[in-house]
Amino acid sequence: MGQISLKDAKEFISGLNSFAILDEDARYTYVSENWCCMMHCTEEQVLRRRVEEMVPDTLAHQVYETGQPVLGHPVVVNDVTLFTNYVPRFSTDKKVIGCFLYTIVHGTREARQLESQLKALSEKVEYYQKRLSREHGAKYSLENIIGESPEILHLKNQIRQAATSSSTVLIEGETGTGKELIAHSIHTLSTRATSEFVRVNCSAIPEDLMESEFFGYTSGAFTGALKDGKKGRFLVANHGSIFLDEVNLLPVTMQPKFLRVLQEHEVTPVGSADSVPIDIRVIAATNKSLLDLVEKGEFRMDLYFRLNVIRIQAPALRTHKQDIPLLVGNMINKLNLEMGTFVQGIEPAALEYLMRYDWPGNIRELQNYVEVAMNNATSPILTQKDFIHSESIKNMVNRYASAPKNTYDLRLLRAEFEKNVIQEVLEKTHGNKQQAAKLLGISRTVLYEKLKEQGVD
Known part of the structure; x- marks a missing residue:
């Protein structure tokens, strides 16, 4: 290997914007002519002085502590931003005995030009991060959770606290209460916000396809498999979050495999003998008490404890x-x-009417009725008449208002309301359960369960 001559070394150093050498005590032992010009001083004024005396914001001490170089650190000297590189000097026994310093700008104009380029690059990175987040990340944030009641304020505090952790989250609540909104908000506030947010409805995937969907598969794993294999949902969510909606409907056969993912932090694709390590945050949601399902033997207790952190x-x-x-x-x-309408508000009487109803379908049901009322409206202000479009809500409001307090059984009334609404929707869809489930805002599996519970054919 060829060696560099002293002449070549001096020529290289003089060609740099500035160059300096520090000894083991971080004192200057050499400074180039360009360095002196940049600092507005002479060589004699600098040699043997400690680096922080000349440049208070220096990061040279970090190089001495870690033995690792620092590149492109911005330092302002005489109103000029200098991007400085720090490179450690080592002895034969690998101890740091000094530091090389050199800058990559020369003069105010060049510094400002570089700053402008870096700013433009930073803005581009931020733009593409936001765009990637919109396409592959969470769509909602804490701002989308509307309300000022103590219950909502408490919920928001829980979300903020959960976002600071990487532990598994279990969101419980009735259908239509905004469980997915909560999951989105946790991801958005977490350190994983710029990474993938994968949403999966456990009831929407057929049981025989669930393993390949979640764990992926290798080439030729089974008949019909893609030539190059396929990444499973867990791997797609690597370094991000995965939201398991309706986790209560996870088949018993899949529960041990999900438990292993949570315990071992790895997945094994179908057709492979090798496990792949993953780093994901699991957020699960259920509209039924998992503990009740555990007691019935329909959900594994160990998986429940892993989810319920x-x-x-x-x-x-x-x-x-x-x-x-x-x-x-x-x-x-x-x-x-969304609709291109121009509704300006709602009259107090209509609001009072809505407040008398207990909304068993929760916020999702309320939104459905508001949308229908806006379609029925003939004036810019919604009236009570615009909301009385369904015999179900009308009859239930009347029953709630007239029911004697000693016979008021909210659970029975809610069950009766659900049955009436389901029958009404099935009539409108002429018995098409897939369309009915879509209109009701629930999965087809949940609809079948409710029909079975209610004895509806």
């Missing part, structure tokens, strides 16, 4: 009815944009 209860709308005016106002604004 941080527990969040999504409040039912009937527990914070004072938020209905805010919710309705927000829904009107949102739906105006």
